[in-house]
């Protein structure tokens with residue numbers, strides 16, 4: 403483990419690197435004083451850093467951020483232990499999780515974290531690579547600035563390099579065959595958990611994603627169409643996917659039938675309770691008859707609601723709120739099975755599965771709000787009643803087994819990543835070679851391409867190419883290999899046998915990535931290249947940093963000394 407945590411007493415912990423000098427706020431203020439004149443009244447409440455100092459500071463922040471996650475890249479990457487102020491610990495090697503949990507205040511570092519979060523949201527993978535790429539692009543840009551190349555030229559060169567890389571990515575990519583999809587999802591999960599578990603979950607994720615084909619475009623479709631249900635009993639390897647909505651619930655009346663072959667369902671986003679009096683209201687009871695009358699009217703209201711359900715042909719009632727005890731037998735007598743206290747997310751999923759429209763009250767329920775279900779069954783799992791509801795609409799439940807919350811939550815996290823990739827694969831099926839192959843190929847391609855460009859932009863394109871090469875280099879480093887040797891042999895082998903030859907971390911040699919099944923989704927690589935380039939360009943365009951005089955701070959971890 404490389405990372406330890408310290409607490410500053412008031413907020414979450416920060417990453418500190420042992421043995422490196424901390425960058426103190428005073429250092430920024432000190433430089434600011436050297437570069438700024440005293441008579442700038444407009445900016446008197448800010449500290450100002452500009453020109454090359456701003457760039458150096460920003461690159462330093464990016465480099466140290468990347469340094470914190472560099473060793474996690476690839477299946478042989480190491481894990482980090484994240485410790486919260488309250489002592490809660492999480493072990494992970496997922497780049498975006500590490501960065502989002504770290505309490506980072508430096509604006510440039512935040513920009514990189516945003517790039518990584520955006521990668522996570524859009525592609526569900528490639529988060530570590532994105533941050534590493536931004537940092538390498540910025541370090542190489544700083545070298546060029548030191549040689550006298552203006553940042554605006556570098557920005558132009560980087561934009562040209564990105565455009566050319568995206569074209570080349572499309573040229574190299576292939577449409578995935580069915581059996582390759584599982585390899586793609588598996589590659590994206592490598593290093594995230596036990597390999598047999600990852601393989602099982604990849605299969606379930608592909609199955610779930612196939613079920614969602616043609617169900618709409620929303621990127622978050624896979625989040626609310628697949629419920630995650632954790633069950634304490636059983637081994638994690640018994641985790642399964644069922645069609646329909648499975649939940650830890652049993653019907654309100656044990657006398658109603660436990661299962662059904664289908665019928666009509668009403669979903670109430672409210673309750674079937676007796677009407678409650680306003681807190682300020684009071685009834686003056688003059689005689690016993692008044693109380694009885696009041697009670698009768700309440701019962702009549704409940705009975706009217708049950709009659710209304712019956713008249714619509716409903717035989718299954720699901721409510722978000724409660725069902726009054728008095729209504730339980732009325733429902734059973736009317737041939738309606740009731741379930742109460744559903745979570746909002748379960749209501750939403752059931753609505754998709756059955757086509758029922760959730761309404762606030764039974765009185766306002768119309769014919770068109772009623773949905774259809776095709777099966778209802780109750781099952782005892784380790785003595786606890788669970789209910790499964792199925793319909794024509796596509797909704798599924800991942801039943802996650804495992805004896806400890808940790809193993810179950812890890813499985814859910816792995817499934818979330820897996821289905822994220824699998825679902826996107828169905829609309830964007832292109833694949834690319836993993837193992838740093840595509841980046842090594844792009845680097846060689848860009849170096850040749852740069853010769854067609856004029857002047858100093860050529861230098862920027864070459865700098866961009868070297869930044870891409872950092873991916874195979876770091877993969878090699880993390881596998882304990884010599885990065886220079888790996889790059890040289892990879893380049894030579896690709897020259898001979900094409901871009902699908904990559905570095906196989908498991909053997910330390912080069913192989914065709916299709917043969918060993920190390921395949922990256924094209925959309926992950928494309929998004930990562932665009933996001934990283936955009937973030938690097940944003941930082942390169944900054945030549946002035948104004949710090950409000952509140953409490954400016956830089957990350958506490960330093961990676962390399964970057965002299966101005």
Ligand code: ADP
Nearest residue numbers: 475476527528529530531592836837905906907
């Ligand atoms: P990210 O957050 O960027 O996805 P990962 O830690 O998941 O970072 O590492 C992804 C990288 O690891 C990809 O470039 C992928 O091609 C590579 N990779 C995965 N499995 C292998 C393998 N067996 N050999 C070589 N590289 C691999």
Ligand code: MG
Nearest residue numbers: 527528590591
């Ligand atoms: Mg990954």
